[in-house]
Amino acid sequence: MTVTTAPLTFTGRSREEWLRKPALPDSQLVNTGIYTSSAMHEEEMDRIWGKVWLPVCHESELPEPLDFRTTGIGGNKPIVVVRGTDGRIRTFLNICPHRNNLIVRAAAGSLKQAEPSGNPNHMTCMYHGWQFDAQGRCVEIPREKAGYQDRLCKEQLSLMEIRTEVAFGGMVWVNLDDQGRESLTDYLAGSLDAMRDQLETEPLEIFHYQKSIVRCNYKLFFDTSREFYHDFLHFHNRQTSMVKPGYFEQKYTEYPNGHSVTGFTTVDYTSHTGAAKRLLTFPGLPANGWRHTTIFPASAYNIRTSCLRINVMIPLSERETLVEIRGLGLKRDTPEERAQRVRDYNSVWGPFGWNLHEDLLCAQTQTQAIKPGSGATWNLMARVEDNKVHDEVCVRSYYAEWERRMGRRASECLAGAQQA
Amino acid sequence: MNAVPYEVMQALQVLVYRSCTTMNEERWSEYLALCDPQAFRYQVLTYSPEIRREQCWADRDFRAMKSAFDLLPRHNSDRSRLTRHVVVQHADYDAATRRARVETQLTIYRTQIDGTMSYIESGQTTLYAIGRYEDEIGLDEDGTARLLARTVRLETRQLDIGSHKPF
Numbered sequence: 001m002t003v004t005t006a007p008l009t010f011t012g013r014s015r016e017e018w019l020r021k022p023a024l025p026d027s028q029l030v031n032t033g034i035y036t037s038s039a040m041h042e043e044e045m046d047r048i049w050g051k052v053w054l055p056v057c058h059e060s061e062l063p064e065p066l067d068f069r070t071t072g073i074g075g076n077k078p079i080v081v082v083r084g085t086d087g088r089i090r091t092f093l094n095i096c097p098h099r100n101n102l103i104v105r106a107a108a109g110s111l112k113q114a115e116p117s118g119n120p121n122h123m124t125c126m127y128h129g130w131q132f133d134a135q136g137r138c139v140e141i142p143r144e145k146a147g148y149q150d151r152l153c154k155e156q157l158s159l160m161e162i163r164t165e166v167a168f169g170g171m172v173w174v175n176l177d178d179q180g181r182e183s184l185t186d187y188l189a190g191s192l193d194a195m196r197d198q199l200e201t202e203p204l205e206i207f208h209y210q211k212s213i214v215r216c217n218y219k220l221f222f223d224t225s226r227e228f229y230h231d232f233l234h235f236h237n238r239q240t241s242m243v244k245p246g247y248f249e250q251k252y253t254e255y256p257n258g259h260s261v262t263g264f265t266t267v268d269y270t271s272h273t274g275a276a277k278r279l280l281t282f283p284g285l286p287a288n289g290w291r292h293t294t295i296f297p298a299s300a301y302n303i304r305t306s307c308l309r310i311n312v313m314i315p316l317s318e319r320e321t322l323v324e325i326r327g328l329g330l331k332r333d334t335p336e337e338r339a340q341r342v343r344d345y346n347s348v349w350g351p352f353g354w355n356l357h358e359d360l361l362c363a364q365t366q367t368q369a370i371k372p373g374s375g376a377t378w379n380l381m382a383r384v385e386d387n388k389v390h391d392e393v394c395v396r397s398y399y400a401e402w403e404r405r406m407g408r409r410a411s412e413c414l415a416g417a418q419q420a
Numbered sequence: 421m422n423a424v425p426y427e428v429m430q431a432l433q434v435l436v437y438r439s440c441t442t443m444n445e446e447r448w449s450e451y452l453a454l455c456d457p458q459a460f461r462y463q464v465l466t467y468s469p470e471i472r473r474e475q476c477w478a479d480r481d482f483r484a485m486k487s488a489f490d491l492l493p494r495h496n497s498d499r500s501r502l503t504r505h506v507v508v509q510h511a512d513y514d515a516a517t518r519r520a521r522v523e524t525q526l527t528i529y530r531t532q533i534d535g536t537m538s539y540i541e542s543g544q545t546t547l548y549a550i551g552r553y554e555d556e557i558g559l560d561e562d563g564t565a566r567l568l569a570r571t572v573r574l575e576t577r578q579l580d581i582g583s584h585k586p587f
Binding site for chain 1: 468470471472473475476477478491496497498512580581584
């Protein structure tokens with residue numbers, strides 16, 4: 001018997017064709033290895049996350065002297081943000097210099113309340129009872145002289161302090177690079193100027209906090225914050241934004257250091273079934289107005305009518321990201337105004353909102369598709385539409401900044417990283 | 421000790437359990453039929469130790485709840501099934517107004533249909549959220565119980581990627 005093999009007649013691409021680098025400029029391609037490489041992640045933590053200003057919480061989360069807030073920043077560094085008795089907010093690495101125990105365990109609180117083995121007004125390491133004041137000074141070492149004689153003393157054992165500024169709507173920003181000279185204002189390079197009236201006219205206050213450990217590389221979720229070609233993902237946006245005259249004329253403006261601003265627009269919420277007309281707004285923002293700024297490497301300010309949403313991402317590894325999402329209104333809100341802001345916020349965002357769930361779902365399914373060995377190799381960011389809303393310039397500019405800081409092309413194949 | 425009449429307690433329990441079975445089986449219209457169209461208010465509340473205040477994650481009236489159900493097929497949702505296990509723990513009843521307050525412990529399991537990669541995760545069940553229902557329930561003259569308000573008070577504050585489906 002003779003067995004004959006018919007020639008391949010694929011209608012799709014062959015494996016070789018699929019893997020071939022698309023005929024596009026390098027600036028319009030990302031090799032998916034940069035989302036999956038643990039070595040690349042470590043390098044990012046050093047070259048990017050260790051050098052830039054990062055928002056970590058809002059000042060209204062620690063309103064009183066001796067209030068504190070703990071969180072983490074790039075590379076799993078635990079930090080504690082403390083408001084001193086002088087009212088100033090400072091940030092410290094939340095690690096005891098003695099045996100490297102975590103010092104402050106609660107997510108937030110007041111140092112006025114003493115720990116079981118410490119004094120009030122101090123941060124106490126429960127392990128051996130070392131205590132630190134709100135300025136990071138070591139103020140108590142049990143049996144100090146007996147153990148260390150004159151070899152070590154409290155004055156040499158303060159906490160590691162981290163550069164901190166409170167600005168742009170009362171966010172607390174930190175920078176791990178204490179040799180750096182770039183101020184926060186210089187780093188943001190005017191990217192939040194268009195929101196100045198909304199952020200600076202009067203004090204803001206947090207009313208909504210959501211966190212989620214998302215099984216994706218932080219850049220993948222941040223990509224969805226940068227571009228609005230993905231409005232097709234959201235039924236809500238198709239109904240409320242894309243139908244508005246002028247939607248396709250919105251333009252992105254790129255700023256130094258990789259920040260991006262989406263052109264101002266208004267949204268017709270009433271065209272989404274069940275949605276109420278939005279009247280409440282922010283100072284200087286027209287009714288139904290929308291302003292949006294994304295800040296390198298992974299945070300965003302987003303004002304939709306009555307709510308300011310601020311996203312902060314904390315990369316946990318190359319495949320896991322802690323996403324913190326805050327909703328803010330005006331500190332002087334009446335109870336009725338605040339309730340309205342909460343309703344507006346939850347309709348789109350929040351764990352039960354229409355859009356956020358879809359964004360997070362998409363980031364996770366994309367992560368599954370680009371696992372090493374899956375066959376995924378190239379992310380395209382090649383849409384060019386005069387910087388208008390479906391142009392992928394805002395993703396290209398992000399990776400241009402990433403390349404500048406990492407000293408390599410995002411389109412390069414990485415040794416030991418993802419290959420199909 | 422509150423002395424809720426046996427028949428009333430039965431009606432309250434049946435309502436709470438039925439509200440869960442209809443939601444579990446995604447029979448949304450049958451769930452809505454258990455709610456008072458004029459009075460119904462649905463809220464999800466949780467205390468955040470991070471910001472040290474109670475926060476609201478959903479606040480809907482009957483109309484908003486109905487439109488949310490109606491729009492579900494239009495959205496890209498995680499289609500995992502949610503299974504609500506509940507135990508009614510406490511009820512207070514005011515015979516004069518024919519109104520009751522009922523507290524119910526809530527456990528929600530999630531069974532992946534798609535997961536994030538259907539051929540790997542589909543079929544997996546995990547504990548998704550815990551909390552309690554605080555219900556206000558009215559009884560009609562004929563003894564029919566209707567949900568006037570439901571507050572879902574969540575202990576769980578990390579809900580993975582969130583949910584388009586209410587709890």
